Amino acid sequence: MERTTGLQIGLTGGIASGKSTVARRLTELGAVLIDADALAREAVAPGSDGLAAVVEAFGPGVLGPDGAMDRAAVGRLVFADDAARARLNGIVHPRVRAAAGRLQEAAVERMGERAVVVQDIPLLVETGQADAFDVVVTVQAPRAERVRRMVEDRGMLATDAEARIGAQATDEERAAAADVVLENSGTREELLARVDDFWARWVAPRVQAAGAVEPAPDEGA
Ligand SMILES: CC(C)(COP(=O)(O)OP(=O)(O)OC[C@H]1O[C@@H](n2cnc3c(N)ncnc32)[C@H](O)[C@@H]1O)[C@@H](O)C(=O)NCCC(=O)NCCS
Numbered sequence: 001m002e003r004t005t006g007l008q009i010g011l012t013g014g015i016a017s018g019k020s021t022v023a024r025r026l027t028e029l030g031a032v033l034i035d036a037d038a039l040a041r042e043a044v045a046p047g048s049d050g051l052a053a054v055v056e057a058f059g060p061g062v063l064g065p066d067g068a069m070d071r072a073a074v075g076r077l078v079f080a081d082d083a084a085r086a087r088l089n090g091i092v093h094p095r096v097r098a099a100a101g102r103l104q105e106a107a108v109e110r111m112g113e114r115a116v117v118v119q120d121i122p123l124l125v126e127t128g129q130a131d132a133f134d135v136v137v138t139v140q141a142p143r144a145e146r147v148r149r150m151v152e153d154r155g156m157l158a159t160d161a162e163a164r165i166g167a168q169a170t171d172e173e174r175a176a177a178a179d180v181v182l183e184n185s186g187t188r189e190e191l192l193a194r195v196d197d198f199w200a201r202w203v204a205p206r207v208q209a210a211g212a213v214e215p216a217p218d219e220g221a
């Protein structure tokens with residue numbers, strides 16, 4: 001029998017484009033969410049071998065007084081230095097992928113062929129993972145608006161916001177690798193309506209088809 005995988009959706013987009021907003025709506029519609037940013041934090045949690053590897057690579061200066069990774073300090077370091085960023089990615093990304101794989105399998109074990117699993121991965125395209133998904137969705141918002149959100153809502157310096165954007169693929173590169181582009185240049189409500197439309201066109205038919213092939217409870221009795 002062919003291995004059950006459910007429907008695997010890869011969700012990406014540049015920093016502050018609206019990915020989490022899309023992801024939240026998809027969970028309201030019934031998807032299970034795997035959040036790569038959250039897994040990246042777990043990968044370097046206090047006491048983890050990931051954090052030990054970061055300290056070995058960058059020295060104890062990347063630890064805060066509480067023994068946790070000083071994320072602001074590491075951010076300043078890696079977004080100003082491509083080689084340092086590649087080293088950090090080399091430590092964190094394999095751990096994130098392994099954890100995401102385990103969560104994906106657990107969701108499918110729980111829910112079977114009808115599982116709809118969304119992986120929110122900011123660097124999905126940069127890390128060449130598009131082929132691992134049944135559907136790849138990218139969210140796009142104007143660059144100036146994304147910088148404004150990072151500066152006004154998150155207190156970042158404009159230069160730091162630009163550095164993060166510069167460390168990522170362009171909208172064009174993401175769109176080329178994606179099956180679906182969700183435009184987020186209008187209101188939040190407009191974005192949510194686009195998510196609902198995506199679900200109706202791409203997801204609901206697959207979920208219904210998966211349900212239809214399941215044997216009825218009394219079949220074979
Ligand atoms: C550099 C770190 C310490 C900065 O932490 P901070 O709390 O300031 O940011 P946070 O983790 O919340 O990330 C916010 C956003 O920054 C962008 N970003 C983070 N890391 C990277 C990276 N290596 N390359 C490009 N963009 C990145 C993503 O859009 C992400 O959504 C942290 O982002 C990190 O450990 N990055 C390496 C792992 C990684 O690639 N994570 C992102 C996808 S798994």
Ligand SMILES: Nc1ncnc2c1ncn2[C@@H]1O[C@H](COP(=O)(O)OP(=O)(O)OP(=O)(O)O)[C@@H](O)[C@H]1O
Pocket residue numbers: 013014015016017018019020021022037122149153184185186187188189191
């Ligand atoms: N259409 C919109 N209008 C106004 N605000 C929006 C819109 N879309 C998203 N936002 C806001 O912009 C910010 C970034 O959105 P969100 O957190 O969904 O993006 P993200 O791509 O997940 O960000 P990150 O890459 O940093 O995790 C949030 O504060 C969100 O509420």
